[in-house]
Amino acid sequence: MILIDGKKIAAELREELKQEVSELKTKYNKVPGLTVILVGDMAPSQIYVRNKEKSANEVGLKSEVIKYPDTVEEKTILEKIEELNNDESISGILVQLPLPKHIDKQKVIETIIPSKDVDGFHPMNVGNLSSGYESSVPCTPLGCYLMIKKIEPNLSGKKAVVVGRSNLNGKPMTQLLLKENCTVTITHSRTKDLKAECLEADIIVAAVGIPELVKGDWVKKDAIVIDVGINKTENGLVGDVAFDEVSKNAKALTPVPGGVGPMTIACLLKNTIDCFKRAQI
Numbered sequence: 001m002i003l004i005d006g007k008k009i010a011a012e013l014r015e016e017l018k019q020e021v022s023e024l025k026t027k028y029n030k031v032p033g034l035t036v037i038l039v040g041d042m043a044p045s046q047i048y049v050r051n052k053e054k055s056a057n058e059v060g061l062k063s064e065v066i067k068y069p070d071t072v073e074e075k076t077i078l079e080k081i082e083e084l085n086n087d088e089s090i091s092g093i094l095v096q097l098p099l100p101k102h103i104d105k106q107k108v109i110e111t112i113i114p115s116k117d118v119d120g121f122h123p124m125n126v127g128n129l130s131s132g133y134e135s136s137v138p139c140t141p142l143g144c145y146l147m148i149k150k151i152e153p154n155l156s157g158k159k160a161v162v163v164g165r166s167n168l169n170g171k172p173m174t175q176l177l178l179k180e181n182c183t184v185t186i187t188h189s190r191t192k193d194l195k196a197e198c199l200e201a202d203i204i205v206a207a208v209g210i211p212e213l214v215k216g217d218w219v220k221k222d223a224i225v226i227d228v229g230i231n232k233t234e235n236g237l238v239g240d241v242a243f244d245e246v247s248k249n250a251k252a253l254t255p256v257p258g259g260v261g262p263m264t265i266a267c268l269l270k271n272t273i274d275c276f277k278r279a280q281i
């Protein structure tokens, strides 16, 4: 079984991005800039944002974190986004989710100009992705996609099952696999026989949030299995895939932690650089 080492693949990607940033700097005499807006002091968000900033600096991006207390008015955030939309030195804007309840998440997402939407959540980017046009793609599914391509460069005709249909993970993952000419089944909480669906799959991407939902006898021999889940349990962090059981059948499997997680941040940097490049044309 191939253990898909997300840490290593992410480090390789960051190295490539660092090189690219250096070339862009030579060519345009400026570097891509990423601004992250962080509202409140929730510990996980603080950690994610710190890691994003550290990685952005490592590859040579200009990065900035703007912090607001969780009592901040929605209007203040929207005005700041407008300001960043008009700032030519900023290539990418990310508002760390979740937001406090009094702030309309969708309004925030839609205020970010699509060309700087490094999370790929703006409806224009969602539409472009599903129409097969160039767009920012949400970072986690993009990371999954790049890992799958490392194992199997030609996905044409493969049967893929995506477990979970969130806008963040399941739906964009489906679009990426469709673009690669996979036959894709998207499953969710109302799917009648998830085991039977998974048993058909050459590729399984599990993005559910239920510890070890996907069992060893749900997985066909030689399947590629990507585990997006991050679940805190008494036994520590576990994914949505029963790792020990599935590793006996699968051809390749991502661990949790150390699989999808590191790729998510590397893909945020990639998206920022891609936004910068599109803006130069």
Ligand code: NAP
Residues within 6 Å of the ligand: 140, 163, 164, 165, 166, 167, 168, 169, 170, 187, 188, 189, 190, 191, 194, 207, 208, 209, 210, 228, 229, 230, 231, 260, 261, 264
């Ligand atoms: P979400 O928005 O809660 O969506 C979960 C999806 O799973 C929903 O579509 C839901 O179906 C489906 N589902 C629930 N129970 C199911 C069941 N028994 N069988 C099949 N499908 C079921 O979750 P998310 O934001 O996509 O996140 C999923 C997991 O990924 C979480 O553990 C999260 O922490 C993790 N995550 C990891 C990263 C990373 O960087 N590694 C990034 C983001 C998220 P319905 O639509 O029918 O409700």
